[in-house]
Amino acid sequence: MQTREEKIISGKGIYVDDIVMPNMAYCLFVGSAYAHANIKKIDLQQALSLPGIITILTGKEILEAMNPLPPTFGSSDWLWRTPIVYPLVLDKARFYGEPIAAVIAESPDIASDAANLIDIEYDPLEPVVDLTKAIEPASPLLYEEWGDNIQIHKKVEFGDVQRSFEEADRILKVSWRENRASGFPIEARGCVAFYDKMTEILNVWSSTQSPSRAQYYLAQALKLPMTRVKITMADVGGGFGNKLNWWKETVVALAAILIGRPVKWVESKREFIVTGPHQRDVLWKGEVAIKNDGTILGIRAKLLVDLGVESTCREGAARTLAPACQAIPNAYHLKGLEVDVYGVVTNKSFYGAYRGFGKDKGIKFMERIVQMTARELHMDPVQIRKKNLIQKEEFPYEQITGYVYDSGNYEALLEKALELGNLPYWEKEKQKRREQDRYLGVGIGITVEPAGLGTSTNALTMARVRMTPDGLIEVEAGQPDIGQGSTITRRKIAADILGVKMDHIEVKRDNSDMVFTAVFSSRGAVYPTSALAKAAKLLRQRIISFAADFLNESPSNLDIKESVVYSKTSHKEITFKELARKAYFSPGPIGLGTEKKINHEVVLDVSATWFSPNTARHPKSTYTTFCAGVDLVVLEIDKHTGQVNILKYVHVHDAGTVIDENIVDGQIYGGIMQGIGEALYEELVYNQKGELLSNSYSDYLIPTTLDSPNVIVEHLCTPSPFTELGTKGMGEAPIIGSKVAVINAIEDALSPLGIVVTESPATPERIRGWILESKEEVE
């Protein structure tokens, strides 16, 4: 049997762009030339007259046929404004590239030729492009009815902030800005939609991370019952959160219905970057209450987040503001925390999910605070960390923000990283190079990664494991494989529990028929894995009890190995194949014991659901498991150019029980590389007109082979008491820890110059600027 990987590497993977259907038409979007403009007139005449053009949809057709995009999340205790959003502009364009028309043509080339002929008359408005200016009273407004540009607001308070500040020896002021960045996997978004008249079902094959969510969005938008919409996952060329949004696809589906033909939309990379989900873009200003011995007592902060055009309808990433606050205490004891958080709208593309989903922001803020505290007190950041770390005997640990940490040994992780990093050597090297006017720095980032969100649809999971009549096993567990290896891990889990040969297990491709399926929130090793383990254990019991009946043996004497049930005391055994033949055909269920028949347990087909015991008992602990990582980086800065050269990289990880170390390592290597990219050069830059300048891979730089360091990875293991197998969700810690470790290292390297790093990415130009500024001050 060919594995997913063998199939894909042989060129037989079917990504959306590989789907070909008879009579298929092609969709191309035409977007706004301005970041902020009223649309006065759309002239389609010339475009429509081109041979091979089938139709062109604009806001007018959308308004007739569709509901607004359905907001999926809300919050009663936050200011939470939900604009009316349609996938095509109705009257006012609010970001550069916002889709205004969808051209449907016989070929992509014809669609492009026609798109060039569409004439749109704009009435440009002043754009809102600056996060801090957007909240000034004089700012132009994106949504006039709101009266300001604030979409989300709340002041959250945890623990006793007041007291923490009263007990402080000193107050440290901190500021930290992460500029706009996103994931942009090599494959962009896309779908093929086809309305099947026979089944009366709208079928969509999509490069989505969640067919379940896609089904809901599409059904709502097109006013269809969900049962009439079926989403099937194509092979997905990477997601990282960027393929959870679902809105342009509704236009493609509508076109398919209107023209009665399959319609394909495959987005270009530039369209993905310009109209895709954006992330980060936060500005923190805060005060930290500290004691002279290095204890961090409390934090008061104001957080501004640039949500772009909106973040509740194209996708629900406005939600990331909650974990951004709740994740702040990270691996440390903290007495009090207060965050005044604002989600601000500007004329930029929408805010969507990207690896880290908000929790990253709080954690990075905290790790910057640790570094700045050390500096303030002239102490080693390692000492500050040790002073404040949660100790191994304190687990499960209830954080002031309500998260209940399952298990861990943070100090051991840190010690291991220090050991592997050979810090004494680098400290000596640092001094040596300083004498030569060279700048070497060491940076650390600790990440406690909240994983497996238990709110709304996130917590829905169901696994089904069955033996098919041919004696093979089929596994279904809502955990689509978008490259994170869930086909392998699901197969491994089932094989281990059932005692089945790996290639006797088929993992079902995810589609919207499942109860709920999605990749996000590092939920894989939490929700679906636990449900799958539960179902597999039940099926194992049932297989053994079936075999006991057929072999006339006591179940307790039986065990399974290599797809054979055998007796530990006699020579009796039965293969899965034979067992299935007996169970399904001859003699069939009639041959089973009376008890089973009375209890209706006559099918080798088991389903199980699962909900986090952690979240069940502690509703504020919206996440279930808390894996941890320590990143340690040594780098040198060229003071003349501002370029950074990474000399050593260590990552120590605790993801609880590990199902497949190679898969976990793959997540670590990839996450670190993305974090380094974000720390050093990935940035979505808008000009004053609100045009996105870094709109291709030549300007939105993602790391190449020559940018990736050799990473030393080591695992420690404290199994989670809250999951079925002791596993912890993982995959996001490395992107978080790596970014802040690199930033901390840069600051460490530049510390002789008195430089505080307040902004990322730390591009050569920014670093050089800080160096020059500090020199001016010295002079």
Next chain:
Amino acid sequence: MQVPINTRINQRSYELEVDARTTLLDLLREKLDLKSVHRGCEEGECGACTVLLNGKPVCSCLVLSPQINGAEVLTVEGLMKDGNMHPLMKAFVENYAMQCGYCTPGMVMTSYYLINTWDDFTEEDIRKGLEGNLCRCTGYTNIIRAIREAKKYKDAGYWW
């Protein structure tokens, strides 16, 4: 404008009429159904569409299809033998050198060229050689490992 061309693709000769504006990428994918050749950025920045043209890696998105007249093209499909994976591909799978897989066929073609070109190579050589193949998932670590393992297969006399 239709242009007649003669070309060899994956060891097979073709006489084709191509629209001059069609890129090699589209010709391979849409006309010849060689779907291993992935559409990435279509601007030569990502390497997902890498094929060997007269034995050398190029971005097929930057080649106009008439330009392969008289030339030879090799894709992942042409590396396979009787439906079996090439040892290089096997090394990729065994070493977890792919995650989402979208960059993988392009990565394989560049790697194939590198291993065939050099008698011996260092990690730095591999890194420099692969600079034009972007991968967003793996951090490249396991890809570099796979190439080293593949080289061992080649040196050990596996079919190549």
Next chain:
Amino acid sequence: MRNFIGSRSISKISYFCPKSLTEALDFLDNCKENVKILAGGTDVIPAVRSGKLLLIDNINILDIKSIDELKHIVFEEEGLRIGATVTLSEVIESEIVKNNCPLLKKAIDQIGSMQIRNWATIGGNICNASPAADSAVSLLALDASLRLQSKGKSRLVPINEFFVGPGKTKLKSDELLTEIIIPKRNGNSTFIKLGRRNAFTLSLISIAVFVQMKDNVISDIKIALGAVAPTPIRAQNTEKILIGGKITEENLKTAVQTIKEEINPINDVRASSEYRRDMSGELLRKALINLFGI
């Protein structure tokens, strides 16, 4: 303002692929209008896709990649002669170039990626006239000349005079760049490129220096910079300061100051003009330190 379209298709084209130079020059002579010369196309196709370059419908594409007369690399009395459609990889891999013009090899090795270098041509890289073209920067320091041919005519233009502005050159509509000629000269050289990431990135700024020494003083120095002006340029004021002297702490300082004053870099998404100005000095410092080991 033009509407946003993520990626535009290549427009309908008339494609002509001559096998000989005569045929190509005849073609240019006959149809002076609406011709786009194509070699590797590694710059043209992205420019069309992004909408930066609009090709009119049924534009005449003259593909010169099949012309054998433009594929030579020879070293003779005149110097090093490289045909216009030699690919960047062929330049790097050439023993002749390696032995006679290491500066060119070093600069071209850092252009694009291997896939790009395997398809892009040296002539294309020059004629595209990007202010950041690394090949042009090295050729400026090498004092190269370009042979431009039209039907029955041929002229040599010093590369120093070839560029007019971003994307603009002295190439006439009936002319073709056929070869690059690098004069035979002994000397030392260096090339430094600064990008935002370590590989496969457009130059924020690049510098090439070629220096000749006589009796321990600099008898001639040519300094060229990329991405600091509308075209790749020579820093002639800076050169003047250095010619006839030795490199000392003092004149190094003056040279760094001078080069910063004689350039006129732009602000763009990749870097600010201030940073480019600053870096022109720093890269010059690095280059001179490389060359003179101070």
